[in-house]
Amino acid sequence: MRITKYGTAHWAGGLKDGKGTVSTESGALSAQPYGFNTRFEGVAGTNPEELIGAAHAACFAMALSAILGEAGLTATALDSKSVVTLEKQPDGFTVTGIHLTLAATIPGATESRFQDLAAKAKAGCPISRLLNAPITLEATLST
Structure with missing residues (x-):
């Protein structure tokens, strides 16, 4: 059996001022925000x-x-x-x-x-x- 699933990410801008979104094939995550601030500064997002x-x-x-x-x-x-x-x-x-x-x-x-x-x-x-x-x-x- 072989299963393939995917996730996608969109990013625009530089590392610190840029913004991105992540989504999953199933739609469980749909355009959820992420960025430098959500990764390193505790701002809401993933x-x-x-x-x-x-x-x-x-x-x-x-x-x-x-x-x-x-x-x-x-x-x-x-x-x-x-x-x-x-x-x-x-x-x-x-x-x-x-x-x-x-x-x-x-x-x-x-x-x-x-x-x-x-x-x-x-x-x-x-x-x-x-x-x-x-x-x-x-x-x-x-x-």
Whole structure:
């Protein structure tokens, strides 16, 4: 099975004075604003790190749900959070870490089994593995 989904971004202007919008194929996000101020100054709007965090938290919860099902368990609640850290480095800004947390209610699960299954889900989550994925670029210029 192969699934492809997309997100789009529009940007106009310079880094600090420019403005952009992001949208998703599904329409869940439609022209949501982002910019230097939403990324670095706490102004309302979204930013790439927040979007990665949301995608990671959602993917991990779904991966764990699948793994729990294979183990004969069903969660009544999986609340995950993925905190993405962006830091200025000598060669530019870099995502330096992601901290994933989970609060789970899983009837019949023991602590050790839960920890094993959660670790398996973290390792197998497609977004957890994202940075190892090949990326291709096709760029065109209009003048």
